[in-house]
Amino acid sequence: MTATDLHRLTGAYALHALPDGEREVFERHLAGCEACAQETAELAATAARLGLAASVTPSAALREQVLRRITTVRQEGPGGSARSGSGRKLLRARLLSRWTLAACLAAAALGGTTVWQHQRAEDALGRAHRAEQGADEIAAVLAAPDARTRAAELAGGATGTVVVSRDLDRAVFLVSGMASPPGGKVYQLWFDDGGAMRSAGLMDPARADQAVLMRGPVDSASGMGITVEPDGGSKQPTSAPLALMTLPA
Known part of the structure; x- marks a missing residue:
């Protein structure tokens, strides 16, 4: 298995x-790859949050459909290779198949997503803790x-979500589609x-999608804002805010 193949396993690992x-x-690769550790933790935390946020009851026929599909899936033999171009395609197909079946079987076998939600949340927190301490704290807030x-909608079509836990006195900011800041800015x-x-705290200027554990306690704060600052940040805002959001009660 090559390093490139390992970088592609974050999603499958986050969903077990x-x-x-x-x-x-x-997991050995994860211990030395900061990018994969961060991506894995964010995927696990997001899965936990989505699991807690929605509950969908599957149709009565879903379990039978999944079991029928399993009998038609051809498994790769132990001698299969993932090093050639065709081998990599087989590896990706196999991982996607396992990912899909894992999600379907969880819904079908458990008769709904209520149990799945709590199990995914607990498992995601455990994975995030092993990845890195900061990611563990993000997952704790989200779950x-x-x-x-x-x-809220941000400039340039980006979307931002702030998640607050008053019990933990912490907040996480999740953003999607954020444009890169100007050179030398953050x-x-x-x-x-x-x-x-x-x-x-500061956002990673190289990432359009990210989850950021906001530094310090929420305390009595009633809102949050985002500004563009010189690289390294500022003690006080030096530019007009790109966005101002009221924190949820």
């Missing part, structure tokens, strides 16, 4: 769709029973403490 051998190889969210997050802006 890897067999034992591949999981162990990927907190008292977590509340507020979403996006900085702020808590709004009654009109006084308190730094809540």
Whole structure:
């Protein structure tokens, strides 16, 4: 298995769709690859949050459909190779098949997603903890029973969501489709403490989609903002805010 193949396993690992051998190889890779550790933790945390946010009851025929499909899936033999071009295609197809079947069987065998939601949340927190401490804290906020969210449209078509857990006194900002800041600049997050802006950390300028654990406690903050600041950040905002959001109660 090549390094390129390992980088592609973050999604399957986050959903527990890897067999034992591949999981162990990927976990060794995860310990030394910061990018994969961050991506895996974000996928696991998102899966946990989505699981807690929605419940869908599958149709009565879903279980039978899944079991019928299993009998038609041809498994790759132990001598199969993932090093050639065709081998990589087989590997991707096999992983996608396992990923899909894992999701379908969870819904069909358990008779709904209520049990799946709690199991995924607990499992996701465990995976995130092994990946890195910061990602574990992100997952904890997203999966907190008292977590509340507020979403907003940002400049350039991006979307941002702030998730707040008052019990944990922490907040996470999730953004999708964020344009790169100007050269030498960075996006900085702020808590709004009654009109006084308190730094809540920096976003990664190289990532359009990311989850950021806002630095420091929520405390009495009623809102948050985003500004463009010089590389390294500022003690106080030096530009007009790109966005201002009221924190959920």
